[in-house]
Amino acid sequence: MVDADSLVRLGLVLLGTLVAVVAGALVFVVFPATLTDLLGVLFVLVAALAGARIASNVAGSLVPSHNVAEVAVEGPITRDGGGGGIASPPTSPGADDIVEQIERADDDHGADALLLKLNTPGGQIVPSEDIRLAAESFDGPTVAYATDVCASGGYDIAAGCDELWAREGSIVGSIGVIGSRVNAKELADRVGLSYERLAAGEYKDAGTPLKEFEEDEREYLQGLIDDYYDQFVETVAEGRELDEAEVRETEARVFLGAEANEMGLVDDIGTREDVEGRLQSQLGEPVTVAEFEPQRGLRSKLRGGAQAVAFSLGAGLTSAFQGDVDGLSFRQ
Known part of the structure; x- marks a missing residue:
């Protein structure tokens, strides 16, 4: 079923493309008599593609296709994130980048709610605090969702959200320094x-x-x-x-999601679909989630891709010689 917003976006894209085609034809084919037809057609196509891209961006801004912004906090929390190496996986974006994503989501016309996906053992104190404060400042419902691990600095971030959800087997807690x-x-x-x-x-x-x-x-x-x-x-x-006193009594222990829920450390247990269902009830409309990621330049993207390949190769070589002896890993 196509809704009115989708039709408006499609109309804007088609209109922008048509305008670009006409402008390209006039500029590159009709007026310059010295250009060859083939070159003119190529320029028209380039103009059409550029126009479609611009129109698509304008349509997405004026009539957003999403109403929930998702920002992920994964891996150890540091100020600049770092990039991993041969012996370790690429780490998540740094705290400053994550804060920028949350602020960009807050300014986004379509983002009425924030979904903060947490899979982190914690990390540096002040960067964790910065992310928590950004989540607290978001203008709208904020729901944190713990996947594998939400410990230490990760739990500090979750404390800045309206709700915290987890899976039954999630590792939650480690409220300590x-x-x-x-x-x-x-x-x-x-x-x-x-x-x-x-x-x-x-x-x-x-x-x-x-x-x-x-x-x-x-x-x-x-x-x-x-x-x-x-x-x-x-x-x-x-x-x-x-x-x-209840918080201190945990003595920085970690708990499985189900027990953490019984203790009040987690609001509810459920899957990603359950979390989206909760957001739908809060917003009063179907939920469409858009992932907000760091705005990186080409050089940074290429470097990150190379590190991911290097880690995958290193992990493969290691497993070939070592075997899968680390079935259970625990880091916090």
């Missing part, structure tokens, strides 16, 4: 390396791995982690309408 240091003092002593301090400020080199970890340094760094944890708990409690 971790910091670590490598203690290489003994190894340095064995190989004859020594640490000479050149710093201003007592705690400027706190945690440096080539020197002994003093107790007051440990307390100082643990205090920072505790402060971050308090902020995280407060954010989750407010966003998920939970008591702070």
